[in-house]
Amino acid sequence: MPRINATDLVDVLVYAAVLAIFAELFPEVISESFLVSLLTAVVLKVVLEIVIRxxxxxxxxxxxxxxxxxxxxxxxxxxxxxxxxxxxxxxxxDLVFGDAVYLGGFFAVTLLVVSLIAARAGVRRIIQ
Incomplete structure (x- = not known):
C-alpha cells in the first residue's frame, strides 16, 4: 500500500480550495458541505493521479x-x-456522493480538472 506523504496532503487541500472556489463561482457546481468537498478532493486526487500516470x-x-x-x-x-x-x-x-456533489457537465469538469492541475503545479513550484 502506498504511503501518504506531505505532497499528497497539500494536493488534497489545494483541490479542496479550488473545488470550493468553483462551487462559489459556478452555480452548476454544488458541494453541500466542507466535509463533502474535502472527501471529493480525495476522490479527485486519486483519479487524477491515475490519469496522470x-x-x-x-x-x-x-x-x-x-x-x-x-x-x-x-x-x-x-x-x-x-x-x-x-x-x-x-x-x-455521482456514485460516491450522490446528490451531495454535482460538478456540472463535461465542460465544467474539464475546466475544473485544468484548474486543479494548474493550481497543483503552482503550489508545488512555490514549495520547491
Missing part, C-alpha cells in the same frame, strides 16, 4: 513510436484517456 505512459509510448500506426494509436489513446477521465470523475462523484 496513464497519460505519461501514453506520451512516452508516443515519443518512442517508430511507426505511424503506433503514433496514431497512441494519439487515440491519449484522447480517450483525456475524455474518459472526465467521465470517470463525473461517474465516481
Amino acid at each position: 496513464l497519460k505519461s505512459a501514453v506520451v512516452a509510448r508516443l515519443k518512442g513510436a517508430d511507426s505511424a500506426r503506433v503514433r496514431v494509436v497512441s494519439v487515440l489513446c491519449l484522447i480517450g484517456v483525456g475524455a474518459g477521465s472526465k467521465a470517470l470523475i463525473l461517474w465516481l462523484t
Whole structure:
C-alpha cells in the first residue's frame, strides 16, 4: 500500500480550495458541505493521479513510436484517456456522493480538472 506523504496532503487541500472556489463561482457546481468537498478532493486526487500516470505512459509510448500506426494509436489513446477521465470523475462523484456533489457537465469538469492541475503545479513550484 502506498504511503501518504506531505505532497499528497497539500494536493488534497489545494483541490479542496479550488473545488470550493468553483462551487462559489459556478452555480452548476454544488458541494453541500466542507466535509463533502474535502472527501471529493480525495476522490479527485486519486483519479487524477491515475490519469496522470496513464497519460505519461501514453506520451512516452508516443515519443518512442517508430511507426505511424503506433503514433496514431497512441494519439487515440491519449484522447480517450483525456475524455474518459472526465467521465470517470463525473461517474465516481455521482456514485460516491450522490446528490451531495454535482460538478456540472463535461465542460465544467474539464475546466475544473485544468484548474486543479494548474493550481497543483503552482503550489508545488512555490514549495520547491
